[in-house]
Amino acid sequence: MAIDKLILIWQSFPSLLRGTLVTIELTAGFLGLGLIVGIPLAFGGVYGNKFIAVTIISPFVKVFRAIPALVLLFLFFFGSASFGIEMSAFTAAILAIGFRSAAYQSQIFRGAIQSIGVGQMMAARSIGMSKLKAIQHIILPQALRLSIPPWTNEYAGILKDSSLAYAVGVTELMRQGRYIVARTFGNALLVYLVCAVIYFVLVYTGNKLLGLLEEKYKIPGYEVKKGARKVLERI
Amino acid sequence: MSEMILKVEDIHKNYRELEVLKGISFEVKRGETKVVIGPSGTGKSTLLRCINQLTPPDKGRVWLDGVKITDPKVDINKIRSSIGMVFQDFNLFAHLTALNNVRIGLMKVKEMEKREATDLAMEELRRVGLGDKTSSYPAELSGGQQQRVSIARALAMNPKLILFDEPTSALDPELIGEVLEVMINLAKEGMTMLVVSHEMGFARSVANEIIFMEHGVIIEEGAPQQLFTKPKHKRTGEFLHKITELYGESGK
Numbered sequence: 001m002a003i004d005k006l007i008l009i010w011q012s013f014p015s016l017l018r019g020t021l022v023t024i025e026l027t028a029g030f031l032g033l034g035l036i037v038g039i040p041l042a043f044g045g046v047y048g049n050k051f052i053a054v055t056i057i058s059p060f061v062k063v064f065r066a067i068p069a070l071v072l073l074f075l076f077f078f079g080s081a082s083f084g085i086e087m088s089a090f091t092a093a094i095l096a097i098g099f100r101s102a103a104y105q106s107q108i109f110r111g112a113i114q115s116i117g118v119g120q121m122m123a124a125r126s127i128g129m130s131k132l133k134a135i136q137h138i139i140l141p142q143a144l145r146l147s148i149p150p151w152t153n154e155y156a157g158i159l160k161d162s163s164l165a166y167a168v169g170v171t172e173l174m175r176q177g178r179y180i181v182a183r184t185f186g187n188a189l190l191v192y193l194v195c196a197v198i199y200f201v202l203v204y205t206g207n208k209l210l211g212l213l214e215e216k217y218k219i220p221g222y223e224v225k226k227g228a229r230k231v232l233e234r235i
Numbered sequence: 236m237s238e239m240i241l242k243v244e245d246i247h248k249n250y251r252e253l254e255v256l257k258g259i260s261f262e263v264k265r266g267e268t269k270v271v272i273g274p275s276g277t278g279k280s281t282l283l284r285c286i287n288q289l290t291p292p293d294k295g296r297v298w299l300d301g302v303k304i305t306d307p308k309v310d311i312n313k314i315r316s317s318i319g320m321v322f323q324d325f326n327l328f329a330h331l332t333a334l335n336n337v338r339i340g341l342m343k344v345k346e347m348e349k350r351e352a353t354d355l356a357m358e359e360l361r362r363v364g365l366g367d368k369t370s371s372y373p374a375e376l377s378g379g380q381q382q383r384v385s386i387a388r389a390l391a392m393n394p395k396l397i398l399f400d401e402p403t404s405a406l407d408p409e410l411i412g413e414v415l416e417v418m419i420n421l422a423k424e425g426m427t428m429l430v431v432s433h434e435m436g437f438a439r440s441v442a443n444e445i446i447f448m449e450h451g452v453i454i455e456e457g458a459p460q461q462l463f464t465k466p467k468h469k470r471t472g473e474f475l476h477k478i479t480e481l482y483g484e485s486g487k
Contacts, residue, residue, distance in 0.1 A: 119326035122289055123385075127340035127392055128316025137343055142330050219330050221374025 005190055012180045012191065019176030020198055026093060026162040026172055027202075031155060033098030038105030042143075043135060045106065046113045057106075064103035069164050072096040077168040093165040101158050108154060112146035113139060148214040155210060156203045163199075173198060239298070240265045240396050240427045246285050246295035248278070255281050256292070257451040263396065266425040270438040270459075273448035274474065279431040280323075282448070283398045286429070287318045300395055316344050319389025319397035324405050325381040327373040333360060333384045334369040337391045345392070359387040363417050379410030386417055390426075397421070399430040435479045439463060447471045 045057045064072070077092035087095075116139060124134035166174040177195040181188045241263040248256040255278040263269050271279050284290035286297055288304065288311050296305045304314045327336050334356055341352035360366055363383040373381055382402055389397050399418070403411040415437050422428060422441045432438065438445050439459045447455045447462065447470075455462065455471045466472040 116329075117326070119322060119324060120328060123320075123322065123326035123328065123388075125289060125312075126287060126315055126318075126320035127388065128312045128314075128344040129340070130312050133343055137339060138328050145330065219374065220372045222329070222372075 005187070008180075008184060008187060009190070009194060012176075012194075015176045015180065016173065016194065016198065019171060019173035020202070022090075022170065022172040023159070023162050024202070026090070026097075026165055026170065027155075027159045029094040030097045030101050030158045030162065033094060034101030034105045034154070034158070037099065037102035039109055039140075041102060041106035042109030042113060043140075045110055047131065047135065060099075061103045061106055064100045065107075067100075069097060069100060069161050070167060072100055073164055073168050089165070089168040089170045092168060093162075093170055097158065097161055097164070101154065104154055104157075105151070108147050108150045109143055111150070112143040115146060116142050142219075145214075145217050145219065148210060148217070152207050152210045152214075155206050159203055159206065160199060238265050239263075240267075240300055241286065241429065242296075242298040243282075243286065244296045244298075246282065246292045246297070248281055248285055248290065248292050255451055256285065259295070259448075259451075259453060261446060261453065261456060263427060263429055265427055267443045268422045268426075268428045268430065268441050269444050269446060270442040271429065271431045271446045271448060272433065272435075272438065272474070272478065273454075277448050278451045279448055280400050283320070283400050283429065283431060286398060287315050287320060289315075289320075312344070316340070316392050317395050319386075319392060319394035321382070321385050321389055321397060321399045321402050323401040325373070325378070325385045327381050327385055327388070329373055332370050332372055333365060333376065333387075336373070336384055337388045340388065340392050356387070356391055359391045360384070362390065363387045364413070377410060378406045379413045382406065382414045383417055386414075386421075390421075396427045396429065399428060399432065401431050401433070403432065403434055433478055433482050435475070435482060447474065449474070 041057050041061065045053050045061075048057075067075075073093060073096045076096040077087065077089055080087040080092060120138055120142070121134055124138040125131070129137065162172055163174040165172055166178070169175075171179075173195055177191050181191050239262055243262070244260050246256050246259040247254070259278075259282055261269070271282065273279055281290055285292040285295075288297075292305065296303060298304065299314060299318065302309065302314070304311070327333075328339065331339060334353070337356035337359055338349075338352045341347040341355060342349060345352075347355070357366065357369065360369055363386055365380060365383055365387065368376060368380060368384075371380075373384070376384065386397075386402075402418070403414050406414065411434070415434060418428070418430070418437065419441055430437075430442075442459050444456060445459050445462050446453055447468075449470065455466060455468050457467075462471060463475060466475065
């Protein structure tokens with residue numbers, strides 16, 4: 001009996017692995033699009049033209065944060081067809097969840113930017129940097145560092161959200177799992193457990209890597225020192 | 236040596252209904268050190284920021300070395316690169332080492348080659364006595380050291396004028412001296428400086444002229460000796476007396 005199960009897992013592994021790869025691709029796409037759109041949204045919101053902030057940025061963020069991911073997925077996938085746009089389920093998923101992630105990520109970056117003292121911008125402008133140069137060389141490098149810890153959360157959330165792409169037919173990890181469960185009999189618990197373990201490993205590894213990134217780019221003198229941590233524990 | 240570097244004419248600045256500056260005019264000649272004093276909330280910092288246009292004035296004109304910099308057609312970034320500014324709370328770029336803090340303006344604004352910029356930055360850091368701290372980050376430096384790095388950052392751009400906005404007000408008393416020493420040396424070397432400060436000792440010994448401001452206007456302007464011994468206005472005397480009592484004369 002146990003041997004049967006082991007053989008099943010062994011045989012399912014290639015398809016689960018293919019699903020895992022698609023899950024990773026989806027996650028990379030979501031986060032990538034979210035990053036590329038989210039950073040300008042954040043800077044536009046803080047430093048940009050007020051009119052654009054009010055008419056474009058703020059509504060975009062509000063809308064994409066207020067609608068459930070599944071609804072967005074359906075809107076992009078089925079909705080695009082109504083406009084005569086041919087879009088694969090994968091592309092629709094990337095756009096729907098990617099823009100949603102952009103809305104969330106923009107808030108991560110906005111918080112980080114706003115926690116940087118105005119003096120940094122003022123000092124940069126005072127030596128003759130344009131606003132854009134000041135953002136590029138002074139504000140962005142600091143904001144990105146401050147964003148890593150909350151961004152780790154976004155990574156974990158988005159990776160798990162990729163399983164929703166199942167609903168529009170993307171053959172990611174969950175759908176591969178579902179196929180195996182449908183092909184065989186009475187293995188639902190086992191197969192979904194394996195999927196769960198794979199998700200866990202992906203999230204855990206990603207968080208570890210982001211932790212290393214945080215460590216690598218931390219600003220000396222700013223980290224919580226060992227002594228300080230002891231003090232914090234006592235009070 | 237008496238040519239005009241800075242000319243400020245009739246500067247007005249309002250924050251909503253509050254009129255912070257009510258028509259300020261004065262001049263600074265090349266190589267001169269002028270110290271602006273006055274009670275807090277008088278608009279001294281606003282005045283400095285109106286000069287390099289970090290806070291654009293509502294009305295009035297500013298000339299730097301003959302160029303009218305309040306003209307909307309001038310490239311204000313270029314102008315700012317020739318006006319140094321030193322802030323009360325240093326405002327060093329937190330993610331950059333001391334060397335990079337001094338070097339970044341040279342590389343990104345003046346588009347200097349890295350090697351050349353490094354040599355110049357090192358030289359300026361040595362000039363403020365921090366040749367051994369080049370690879371330290373701001374958070375690893377004392378307040379006095381940070382302020383000296385920020386002076387080096389201003390100096391590296393080879394400015395025509397440096398604005399100091401209460402450069403020692405955020406420092407522990409025992410750290411004030413090292414910053415004032417750097418400033419005194421700069422004054423001796425002929426750097427043109429406009430300093431907002433409560434350091435009466437510094438003002439008295441270094442300033443060519445003191446400007447006393449209150450409620451957004453200049454009450455009195457003159458040589459330190461004259462302001463300290465026979466001020467024209469009663470209020471000037473009162474203020475100088477109070478501030479000297481409060482802060483002492485740690486500048487000298």
